[in-house]
Amino acid sequence: MLSQDSTAQIDKELAKYPADQRRAAVMSALRIVQAEQGWLSKEAIADVANYLGIPEIAALEVATFYNMYELEPVGKYKLTVCTNISCLLRDSQEIVEHLESCLGVHCGETTADGKFTLREGECMGACGGAPLLHINNTDMHEFLTPEKIDALLAGLK
Amino acid sequence: MLQIEIDGKAVEVEHGSTIIEAADKLGIPIPRFCYHKKLSVAANCRMCLVQVEKFAKPLPACATPVSDGMKIFTRSEAAVDAQKSVMEFLLINHPLDCPICDQGGECELQDIAVGYGASKTRYTEEKRVVLNKNIGPLVATDMTRCIQCTRCVRFLKEVGGMMELGLINRGEHAEITAYVDKSVDSELSGNIIDLCPVGALTSKPFRYTARPWELARRPTISAHDALGSQLEMHVKNNRVLRTIPREKESINECWISDRDRFAYEGLNSDERLTVPMIRRGDQWVETDWQSALEFASSRIKDAVAREGGNALGVLVSPNSTMEEGFLAKKIARELGCGNVDHRLRRSDFRLDGHFQGTPWMGCNIPDVQDMDRVLIIGSNLRNEHPLLTHRLRQAVRLNAAEISVVNALEDDPLMRVAFKNTCSPDDTINFLLQLLKAMSGLQRLSLCLPPTLNGLLEDVVVSNNAQAMAESLAGHGKDYDLVNPRSAVFLGNMAQQHPRYSEMYSLAEAISALCGATFGVLSEAANRVGLDLARVLPSSGALNARTMLEQPRSAYLLVNVEPEVDCHNAQLVNQALAAAGCVVAMTAYKSSALREADVLLPVTPYTESSGTFMSMEGRVQSFTAVAKPLGEARPGWKVLRVLGNLLGLSGFEYDSSEQVKNEIFGGEKPSRVVWNRLNNNLRELTEVNAKVRTESLQRVGEVPLYESDAIVRRAPSLQKMAAKKPVVAAMNAKLLAQLGLQDGELVKVSQGNGSVRLAAKCDDRVADYCVRVPICAQTAALGDLYGEIQVERAA
Ligand code: SF4
Ligand code: FES
Ligand code: FES
Numbered sequence: 015m016l017s018q019d020s021t022a023q024i025d026k027e028l029a030k031y032p033a034d035q036r037r038a039a040v041m042s043a044l045r046i047v048q049a050e051q052g053w054l055s056k057e058a059i060a061d062v063a064n065y066l067g068i069p070e071i072a073a074l075e076v077a078t079f080y081n082m083y084e085l086e087p088v089g090k091y092k093l094t095v096c097t098n099i100s101c102l103l104r105d106s107q108e109i110v111e112h113l114e115s116c117l118g119v120h121c122g123e124t125t126a127d128g129k130f131t132l133r134e135g136e137c138m139g140a141c142g143g144a145p146l147l148h149i150n151n152t153d154m155h156e157f158l159t160p161e162k163i164d165a166l167l168a169g170l171k
Numbered sequence: 172m173l174q175i176e177i178d179g180k181a182v183e184v185e186h187g188s189t190i191i192e193a194a195d196k197l198g199i200p201i202p203r204f205c206y207h208k209k210l211s212v213a214a215n216c217r218m219c220l221v222q223v224e225k226f227a228k229p230l231p232a233c234a235t236p237v238s239d240g241m242k243i244f245t246r247s248e249a250a251v252d253a254q255k256s257v258m259e260f261l262l263i264n265h266p267l268d269c270p271i272c273d274q275g276g277e278c279e280l281q282d283i284a285v286g287y288g289a290s291k292t293r294y295t296e297e298k299r300v301v302l303n304k305n306i307g308p309l310v311a312t313d314m315t316r317c318i319q320c321t322r323c324v325r326f327l328k329e330v331g332g333m334m335e336l337g338l339i340n341r342g343e344h345a346e347i348t349a350y351v352d353k354s355v356d357s358e359l360s361g362n363i364i365d366l367c368p369v370g371a372l373t374s375k376p377f378r379y380t381a382r383p384w385e386l387a388r389r390p391t392i393s394a395h396d397a398l399g400s401q402l403e404m405h406v407k408n409n410r411v412l413r414t415i416p417r418e419k420e421s422i423n424e425c426w427i428s429d430r431d432r433f434a435y436e437g438l439n440s441d442e443r444l445t446v447p448m449i450r451r452g453d454q455w456v457e458t459d460w461q462s463a464l465e466f467a468s469s470r471i472k473d474a475v476a477r478e479g480g481n482a483l484g485v486l487v488s489p490n491s492t493m494e495e496g497f498l499a500k501k502i503a504r505e506l507g508c509g510n511v512d513h514r515l516r517r518s519d520f521r522l523d524g525h526f527q528g529t530p531w532m533g534c535n536i537p538d539v540q541d542m543d544r545v546l547i548i549g550s551n552l553r554n555e556h557p558l559l560t561h562r563l564r565q566a567v568r569l570n571a572a573e574i575s576v577v578n579a580l581e582d583d584p585l586m587r588v589a590f591k592n593t594c595s596p597d598d599t600i601n602f603l604l605q606l607l608k609a610m611s612g613l614q615r616l617s618l619c620l621p622p623t624l625n626g627l628l629e630d631v632v633v634s635n636n637a638q639a640m641a642e643s644l645a646g647h648g649k650d651y652d653l654v655n656p657r658s659a660v661f662l663g664n665m666a667q668q669h670p671r672y673s674e675m676y677s678l679a680e681a682i683s684a685l686c687g688a689t690f691g692v693l694s695e696a697a698n699r700v701g702l703d704l705a706r707v708l709p710s711s712g713a714l715n716a717r718t719m720l721e722q723p724r725s726a727y728l729l730v731n732v733e734p735e736v737d738c739h740n741a742q743l744v745n746q747a748l749a750a751a752g753c754v755v756a757m758t759a760y761k762s763s764a765l766r767e768a769d770v771l772l773p774v775t776p777y778t779e780s781s782g783t784f785m786s787m788e789g790r791v792q793s794f795t796a797v798a799k800p801l802g803e804a805r806p807g808w809k810v811l812r813v814l815g816n817l818l819g820l821s822g823f824e825y826d827s828s829e830q831v832k833n834e835i836f837g838g839e840k841p842s843r844v845v846w847n848r849l850n851n852n853l854r855e856l857t858e859v860n861a862k863v864r865t866e867s868l869q870r871v872g873e874v875p876l877y878e879s880d881a882i883v884r885r886a887p888s889l890q891k892m893a894a895k896k897p898v899v900a901a902m903n904a905k906l907l908a909q910l911g912l913q914d915g916e917l918v919k920v921s922q923g924n925g926s927v928r929l930a931a932k933c934d935d936r937v938a939d940y941c942v943r944v945p946i947c948a949q950t951a952a953l954g955d956l957y958g959e960i961q962v963e964r965a966a
Contacts, residue, residue, distance in 0.1 A: 056351050069328075070350040071337035078339040 016061050020046050024065065036066045040076050044083055053084035082151050089124045089131035091170050092150050097134045100141035109145050110134070112160040116167060129170075175241040190232035190243055191219055201245050202254055202283045204261075204368045205320035206233035209425060210329055216261070216320050218283065220253035221245045229253035251287075258287040263294045264343070265369070266315050273311075274370030276383040280318065301346045306336075307354035308891035309361055309429060310372050317371035319345050323363040330426065331357035332564050332585030347371070356895070358557040358876060361432040365415060365425075376436055376888045377413040381405075389797035390417060392784050393431040394490050394777050395883055397694035398536065398558055399786025400427050404435060404778065404797040411435040411778060411798055421537050422790070428557035429892070430876065430883055435778075437885035438798075442760045444773040445802025455771075460803065464810075467770050468817035470753035471506070474726035480507025484724035484747075486716060486738075487513040487707050488731035489696030490880050491807065492782025494831040496698070496707035498811035498823075499730050505820040509713025510724065513702040515732065516664075516695060516874070518739045518955060520715045521673035521857055528850025529703040532787040533691025534659065540565045543657045544644050544688070546575045548679055549599065550663020552584045554876040556693055560584060575640045577602055578665060579871045580943060581936040590640040593938045596669055596957050597865045602637060603678040604861055609633045609641035610685045624681060627861050645686045658688040664695045665873065668739065670957050677856045690851050694787040696880070701785030704848055705835050720747040729756040730807065731774070733764040733881050735951035742925050742954040757807055760881055764951070773804040776882055780806030781828040783835075789849045791841040793832065865959075868906075870922065871943045872956030878947045898950065900962060901934035901943040910962060917965040920944055925952035928965050 016024070027042040043062045048054050054077050063073035077083045084092070093113065097106050110132075114120055117130050124131040140146060143156025155166060172183045177194055184193040189212070194201050204216040214234035221232045224242035229250060232243075244250050262284065269275045301314040321338055324347065328334040335355045338345055349355055355363075364374050386405035393400040400423035404411045414435045416427040447463030448455045458466075474482040485503045487496045491513070500511045514520075539545075539562040552560040564586040566572035573589035581593045592602050608628045642648070644658060651657070660683040666675050676692075683690035694700050702708075709715045714722060720743045727748060734748060735741040748754050748767035756768040759776045774780075779800045783793040800806065808828050815823030825831050836844045877883050877893040884890070900920050902910075912918060914933040919926050920942070927950050937943045942960050944950055953960075 060350070069334035069337075070353075071339075071348075072334055074350055075337040075339055079341050 092131040094133040094135035095147040098137035101144040104144040106145035173239045177243045210325040222250040272370035273373040279368035311375040322366040394697040397787035437882035440885040448771040467755040482725040483508040484719040485511040493701040495807040496702040497705045509710030512716035519672040531849045546660045549666025555664040579938045605637035673857045674859045698784045723747040726753040741951045774807040775800045867959045870960035899932035900929040901932045919965045921961045922954035
């Protein structure tokens with residue numbers, strides 16, 4: 015079931031499109047539900063589809079196309095480190111290794127306490143700040159160094 | 172018109188057409204996978220790349236609109252290079268398992284690979300594997316073979332009306348799937364087998380039974396609905412192994428319904444009757460044709476000698492050929508018997524004698540797609556007319572047609588319905604009266620209603636819904652073509668089976684006359700119109716399909732009838748047959764429904780006989796046998812001919828079914844006869860009763876999709892589809908609560924002196940105070956399809 019809060023937010027998105035084009039809001043709706051539930055279960059995707067009045071498979075197509083939608087549970091903090099070319103040249107590898115050793119997990123894994131998920135990401139269009147990562151798709155941190163990472167992790171409760 | 176040139180040939184094409192359309196028109200082949208003329212353009216396979224002058228890169232022919240003066244090269248080096256490269260990419264992840272693939276021999280990928288593929292692969296890495304999906308009993312999947320053309324996805328969405336498959340993930344991980352573990356339930360799903368250019372989607376029932384080149388391909392016609400779809404049956408060792416559509420734009424386009432596609436399995440059923448049988452006491456004994464026919468004719472003769480021609484009742488299935496029906500009627504008439512009918516599922520015959528001709532659809536099939544306003548009365552569209560529903564769906568999709576539906580069930584037709592009124596069968600009449608009153612208030616033409624109706628309308632109070640529906644139908648306030656209105660009023664099967672059909676008919680006719688709409692009847696069965704035209708009907712004053720049972724006859728001749736599941740009232744027909752001294756049944760199947768018969772004459776299904784069907788649009792289509800008769804079964808028309816001889820009747824010297832057909836049409840061209848005879852007008856309106864208000868629970872006895880006829884009932888794969896929806900007594904939540912019942916609880920459902928136990932089911936698509944109980948073997952103890960019904964908690 016979608017929470018009232020989610021449906022209220024989705025309604026706001028829906029208002030941006032013609033009434034017979036509810037499908038247009040599918041990406042925002044999935045984002046809203048993921049923000050609330052942490053990830054998109056098959057039930058959550060079906061709920062979104064039913065709320066918008068589109069076929070469930072149509073919502074699944076979108077949810078599986080974009081990799082910022084999480085189809086499995088992730089940690090409370092999902093750290094996505096860019097390893098694309100500009101970041102790589104600015105030594106993102108070192109950042110990844112440092113994170114891996116701090117958290118004790120590899121990219122793509124979640125810590126045993128369910129707090130952190132580490133991810134490799136592609137260019138985030140912010141190469142000027144390389145190397146960089148973002149937390150939970152929204153909060154970006156640039157010009158990373160191992161020291162900055164330590165501070166960052168310490169700040170995440 | 173634009174002037175273009177393809178491979179040096181000049182051609183004129185319409186504005187807005189694509190390169191591939193222009194090339195197809197010229198007969199220039201361009202390889203393709205994702206493009207299909209009936210589906211939207213996806214342009215995702217890139218197989219159709221061609222070279223266009225002044226463009227640096229090759230362009231996809233299916234998605235490139237032509238422009239004036241365009242010069243296109245489909246066979247130039249650049250074009251062929253591009254096509255070959257795409258082919259190589261497509262084959263990278265394809266398993267190339269043709270030897271074990273059912274599509275082998277009729278595979279578009281195989282064919283095009285012969286022309287464009289390399290003889291050796293350069294790819295040595297691992298190929299990807301995609302897990303198979305179970306999407307139901309009809310379509311088998313081998314998803315590793317899929318090339319992601321998305322034809323199946325687009326078909327289900329655009330033609331089927333419900334997006335049941337999708338392409339999830341992307342790039343190398345892209346795969347076709349239904350949502351999680353869902354199956355594909357569309358009643359048109361089999362078409363994705365034909366559409367799939369590779370062996371990813373194949374027919375489950377046909378799988379591994381034959382290679383395409385071993386099959387004889389024989390044309391025939393569908394016998395399962397009144398559309399008259401053109402089929403091709405594929406036969407090996409005298410067994411029909413599969414059915415595919417023949418392309419006929421003006422009827423079935425390139426599609427067929429699953430019922431038409433998979434019903435052939437019923438032709439090979441173990442229940443086929445292959446020898447004549449006579450009943451001796453409680454025993455069925457096999458016998459030879461001679462004895463069986465002599466037995467039948469002597470019993471009929473006796474009854475007629477004793478009581479006159481009126482002793483006999485002849486019931487003909489509306490799926491019988493015109494020849495069968497005509498000969499059965501001729502036998503009856505020669506014996507001095509007028510009691511002949513094929514309208515077995517009807518219960519209201521008050522219109523008999525009032526028709527000016529044979530009622531039909533009122534327009535041609537493709538016209539439906541061009542309508543912009545349609546009123547459908549009493550039809551569960553997708554069950555009754557699966558493929559015609561798709562035409563209506565296209566009217567909504569492409570012309571934004573406004574559809575109005577008046578019915579006791581609110582099943583989703585998978586299209587946008589603009590106005591609907593869901594009410595009990597009796598209230599339908601009241602609602603149609605409101606509609607008529609609203610319409611007469613809107614009419615611009617000074618058409619007068621007959622005084623009888625005018626008087627009735629005085630007390631009618633028009634509801635907002637009726638007003639809105641009338642305005643939509645009349646095109647009120649809209650800019651429609653009034654001279655040539657593209658609107659229609661259709662009566663569906665449920666209307667025809669309604670106990671007050673004559674009133675519905677009169678009102679519907681009046682409504683359509685007021686708004687200038689086409690008026691028509693969507694016929695119940697494959698040959699309903701044909702048998703009407705051949706006058707397989709009671710002669711004036713004689714008994715019809717219902718009175719023949721209410722006033723039991725001493726002898727009955729049943730032609731292709733399974734009484735308790737083919738007739739309006741199972742109780743009534745079982746009683747009448749049990750009481751009769753002699754029941755002669757011509758049947759293709761051993762059927763427990765024929766337990767009261769005295770002799771079973773094994774006739775062939777239509778596929779093993781020649782014959783003629785007439786579709787609801789009045790198209791006369793004759794066909795020849797696609798296989799030889801099984802065992803000793805014989806075509807129905809031959810059996811009737813010999814029966815006529817044995818009864819000592821004259822005029823039964825036919826050598827071929829064509830002679831019978833010629834006699835039916837009086838030696839004239841069928842089309843001429845048809846156009847003179849099709850007519851939906853009544854001589855005068857019948858009486859309409861506006862005051863009926865039933866207080867009792869009403870049965871809504873629908874005929875489920877896969878219960879329509881004897882062949883379909885014996886097609887295992889279709890029955891597996893049907894089994895997904897168990898037989899229940901469905902009613903809305905309000906009624907369930909009122910009766911103090913729980914969803915799923917076992918209830919006793921009774922009508923007349925019979926009852927059955929079914930699970931109660933909450934179904935808000937059912938109108939107030941109605942119980943939806945389908946007709947099928949499980950409910951054969953019940954009575955009228957529509958009428959009073961009792962429901963109580965089972966003790
Ligand atoms: S399953 Fe067949 S029709 Fe569907 S996308 Fe794959 S290749 Fe195309
Ligand atoms: S490469 Fe990392 S942000 Fe562009
Ligand atoms: S047919 Fe043109 S891209 Fe597939």
